[in-house]
């Protein structure tokens with residue numbers, strides 16, 4: 001089965017206030033259904049990811065939990081069919097006998113509805129799971145439907161607001177975020193990393209000898225190099241990473257780091273991109289990196305001198321080697 005190619009939620013800004021409202025909705029759903037667990041899940045390239053989980057001791061999955069694309073979980077059905085699914089008793093329904101939610105975690109009943117992006121794609125699910133056989137009355141389904149409509153409306157609002165913001169957040173030459181966009185989205189990404197317990201890494205890039213390139217080949221070629229570097233950098237990162245032109249020939253990336261080697265793989269992919277072009281003069285870059293701990297709240301201003309110092313150290317090391 002193919003991964004869902006939908007937008008990542010991390011591409012759009014979510015205010016803490018929206019998170020809190022969604023948390024209240026999910027907790028209310030669990031309470032109303034007397035259910036041990038309720039969730040808002042997102043279908044993304046990793047599978048089905050829990051975004052919001054009911055805050056109950058009986059809720060077995062936390063935000064960030066992922067059911068991969070090959071696991072036969074209930075929400076895949078809702079997303080793929082884009083329709084409601086009610087399973088009152090999975091033990092009576094052979095479709096679910098290999099579902100780990102049922103087999104391993106004993107969630108025998110499921111009621112879920114699709115949440116929809118404003119462009120019509122399925123965003124994910126609002127769902128209630130139970131460890132006993134259920135027989136929900138029709139009014140319960142109606143109420144869940146109304147709550148789902150509220151979430152759809154919230155999502156549409158965030159999406160539109162984001163589109164407007166994005167216009168003032170983009171650098172016109174390179175079409176990646178500008179300084180303002182990076183500063184604003186840094187905080188949102190930090191909140192999300194904290195919520196999902198994810199490490200992040202801040203990476204600073206500066207092109208080497210860019211002034212002589214401008215002087216020798218002209219400003220237009222300089223512009224093309226900046227645009228090419230930005231595109232290469234963006235495609236070397238994941239959709240959810242924050243990639244920005246900080247100014248001039250300086251770029252910043254804030255990457256969600258799930259594996260220790262993430263930053264190295266970004267650089268490997270970037271070098272591969274840069275090596276596979278022969279239309280523009282060859283150029284190189286210097287890079288500095290800083291690991292961010294999810295439990296610490298950082299101010300961007302206080303991180304920049306450290307990450308820049310690492311980048312300049314790299315630049316000086318290369319310059320020294322070249323002189324030898």
Ligand SMILES: Nc1nc2c(ncn2[C@@H]2O[C@H](COP(=O)(O)OP(=O)(O)OP(=O)(O)O)[C@@H](O)[C@H]2O)c(=O)[nH]1
Pocket residue numbers: 173206207208209210211212214218219220221222223226247248249
């Ligand atoms: N073509 C072009 N050049 C730009 C743009 N913005 C800044 N620059 C030029 O980028 C150059 C950056 O110069 P420096 O910061 O000294 O960098 P450098 O020559 O790469 O030197 P090192 O960083 O020490 O390797 C300056 O000459 C700026 O005029 C732009 O939008 N387009």
